[in-house]
Amino acid sequence: MTIASDLLATDFATLPDLIRAHARERGSSTAIADSQGSIDYATLDRTMDRVAAALQRDGIAAGQAIAIVAAPSTSYLSVFLGAVRAGCVATPIAPSATPAAIAAMIADSGAPIVVLDEVMAQALADERVTARILLLSDASPAPEGAGDAELLESWLAPDAARPTPVAIAPGDAFNIIYSSGTTGTPKGIVQSHAMRWAHIARNSAAGFDTAVTMIATPLYSNTTLVSVLPTLGWGGSVVLMGKFDARGYLTLAERYRATHTMLVPVQYQRIMALPDFDAFDLSAFRFKTSTSAPFSAALKADVVARWPGLLVEFYGMTEGGASCALNATAHPTKLHSVGQPMPGHEIRLIDDDGVEVPPGEMGEVVGRSPAMMNGYHGRSAATRDAEWYDAEGNRYIRHGDVGRFDEDGFLILMDRKKDLIISGGFNIYPSDLEAVLSTHPDVADCAVIGMPSEAWGETPVAIIVPRSPEANPADIMAWTNAQLGKTQRLSGIHSVSELPRSAIGKVLKRELRDSLTGTAA
Template structure:
C-alpha cells in the first residue's frame, strides 16, 4: 500500500481498507476471524457508544486483559471517537491498576474476568463505566453495551498532536508513569514500516501483550498497511510454531527470552518457517550468540530495535546484513539523533572511547508523562540550541562505524572501589560457559568496596556445575575490579511480561553483604 506523505489517522486507514478489501482478514484470535469490513463496522459502533455515554475527544478509555480481537476493536473504536486508549498491564497489583485508572481519568474500563476480580474492592471513580470484553454472554458484556447495528459516530478529525495512547511504565522502580504518545508518533512508525515489507499480503503473528509498546509498534503498522494480525493471548513455544506454520506468518515481534525458548524447543526444526521475511526484537538485551543462532536456523531477516516507550532516538540493527555487529544495537534510525552525555548533563565528544548516557531526538517522542510535569522534565535533555531530547538512562558508546554498543542501565552500573563495573561485561563472560542458560549480574552493598558484583545463574538442563566452581571459572577470565563476590544458582530469573530481568528483585532477595 502506498501511503500519502501527509498525516493520516489509523482509523481512516482502516476505513480505506474496509472500502477496498472488506472481506480481507484483519484480526484473528484462535477461530475468531474478523475482516476489515467487520472491524470498521464494529469500530463505528464502539465510537458511537462512547459518544452516547458523553465521551468527548481528548478523553481516555482504559483496557486491561489478555490479547484478543475484542481488545483491539475497543482500542481502535476509542481512537475513532477521538479518545486515547490506555492499555494496562494485567500483572500489575490491584492497587497499581486502580491507581492507573484514576490517574488517566478514563471514563470507561474494559477488562477480562481476571482484571475484574483483581479490582474488586479497589477505590475507583463512581462514574466509571465498566464492561467485560472476554465473555459476550456476561450481563456486563461489551457486546450488550455497543451502539445498535448500523450506528455511525459523529465524525472526529484526528490531529497529529492528539494523544493516541497512554502507556504506563512498568512501575518496577516506583509508581507507574503514564507515557503520552501522540498520533504523530504512530504515524512516523507506520511510514518507516513500509521498508519492512508490511502490506496487504503480510501476516503478523503477535505473542507479546497488547499493553506494551513493543507490541503496538508492530500491530499498528500491520493494520495501517492492510495486513492480517494473528493474536496469541499467551506465549507457548510449540503453539507459536504451529500457528506460524498454519498461517504462513511473514512478520513477528518477539522479546529475547521468547527467541531463546523457541531455539530450545525440541520441535523447532520440525516446522516450515520459510514464509517469514521480517522478525523483530526489542525491550531487553539480546545476546549476540542468540542472534547468531536465530539467523542460522530461522529463515528470513532479523532486525533488532533499540529505543524507549517514551520515544526519542532509536537504533536499528538488521542482523542479517551485519553479522559482525551482533554485539551492538545498530545505528541511529533515519532522522534520529543519538548523543552521549556525562553525569552532569554535558554533551560528550564523539569517539569510540567515549562512554556516556544515551539521549535521543526524533519525530517519535512522547508528549510527556501524564499529569507529571516534573517527571517529564527529568526525562528531558536540551542541547546548546535548545532542542529537546529524551534521556534513556542507558550507558553506551559508539564504535568506529557508528554502531551503538550498550554497556548497561545507568542505575545498574556497579561502582566498586571507585571503578565502574558494567554487569553486561560480566554476563557476557558467564554466557560463554556451556552450562549457563541465563544470567544476571547485580551490584550489592559491600563494606569494603561500596558495591560488589553478584551473579545469578540459571543452568542448562542436565548440567550439574556447582556455584563455587562456576564463580572461579568466571573470575579467572575477569579483570581484578570485575571479579564476582558471589554466584547463586536459581531455577529462573524474575522477568517482566515482556522479558526484562527484574534486577531490583534480585538485589532485594540477596541478603548477605560480602566484604
C-alpha cells in the same frame, strides 16, 4: 492509486482513517485473528464505529482516556481502535500488575470507562474502581464500588451507527502506556498520533501490506504495538497468540504461514532451543524483529542461520527519543551492537554533567526523532527530568542507557545507567560480566547486580539458572573470575530456578536485589 495508498503517501494520516480505507478496498481480508476466530477489515471498521458512537452517545469527550485491562483478543483491539476513532486516548494496562496497582493506574489515567475480561474482573473484585465497567464476558463480577457493570456487546451502539467525525491533529494523544514502575504508581507515557504515524510510515519497505504478523507479547506493551499498528495501518493481518510457549508459537506460525513477527530475546531463546525447531516450516517468514531487552550476538547469529527471513533488532524507548536498527542478516560482524540510528533519528552521548562526550567515549544515550512522547501524564516534573536540550534548544529524551559508538557509527550498549556498579571507585558494567558468565556450559541464564559492600561500597554478585542440579556455583564463579579483570570479579553467586522477568522479557533486577537483601514486599 487507492484511498489507502494515497493516505500512506501523505505527511500525516490517522490509523482510524487507514482502517476505514482498507475496509472499503479489502473489506473481506482478515484484519485480526485470535484463538476464538478472526474478523475482517469491514467488521473491524464497523465495530470501531459502534465503539466510537457509543462513547459519543455517553458524552465521553475527545481527549479522555479509555482503559482496557484484558488478555489480547479481537474485541480488545476493536475497543482500543474505536476509542482512538472517537478522539479518545486508548489506555491499555498490564493485567500482570497487582490489583491495587491496576486500580491506581485506572484512577491516574482519569478514564471514565474501563473494559475488563472475566479474569481481570475477578482480580479487581475487591478494589474500588469508580470508572464505569464494561465486561467482555457475562461471567465477570463487577469490582467493588463500580455500580452496575455492563456487557460490552449490550453497551455498543447499533450495528449501523456512525460516529460524528472527529478532527485529529498530529499532536493529539493517541494512547497512554504505563511504565513498569517498581515503586508507587507507574508513569503514564502519552504517545501522540504523530508518534504512531511515524511508526507506520517508517515501515514503508517492510511489506506489511501483505503481512501475516504473529504477536506473542501483550497488547499493553509498546513492543507489541509497534508491530500491530503498522500491520493494520498497511492492511496486513495480525495473529494474536495467548500465553506464549515456544512450540505453540511455531505451530501457529506454520499454520498461518506467518511472514512477520516481533519477539523479545527470551522468546527467541526458548524457540531456538527446541530440539525439533528445524522440523517446522517457517519458509513464509520475511521479516523478524526484536526489542526491549539485551539480545546476545550468539543468539542473533543462530536465528539468522536457521530461521528464514531478515532479522532486525530495534533499540529504543516507549518514551521515544531515537531508535537504532540492526539488520543482523546484513551485518554479521556487528551483532554485538544495536545498529545505527534510523533515518531522521539523532543520538548524542552525554556525561553526568549533561555535556557531550568526545567521539568513541562512553556516555548516557539521549535521542530525538519524529517519534517522541508528549510527556508523562499529569507529571510535568518527571517529564522535565526525562528531557535534555542541546545548545540550539532541541529536545532530546534521556534513554537511561550507557553506550558508545564504534568507528562505523554502530551503537554498542553497556548497561542501564541505574544498573552500573561502582566498586572501590571503579565502574563495572554488569553486561560485561554476564557476557562471560553466559558462555559457561553449566549456565542456562544469568544476571549480575550490585550489592552493598562495607569494603567497596558496591560489589558485583551473580544470579544463575544452572543447566543441571550438578552444576557447582563455586566452580562457576572461580571460572568466571579467572577471565575477568581484578576490579570486575564476582564476590558471590546464587542459583535460582528462573530469573524474574517482565512480560516482555526484561530481567527484573530490582526483584533480584530485594530477594537477596530480604527487602522484597
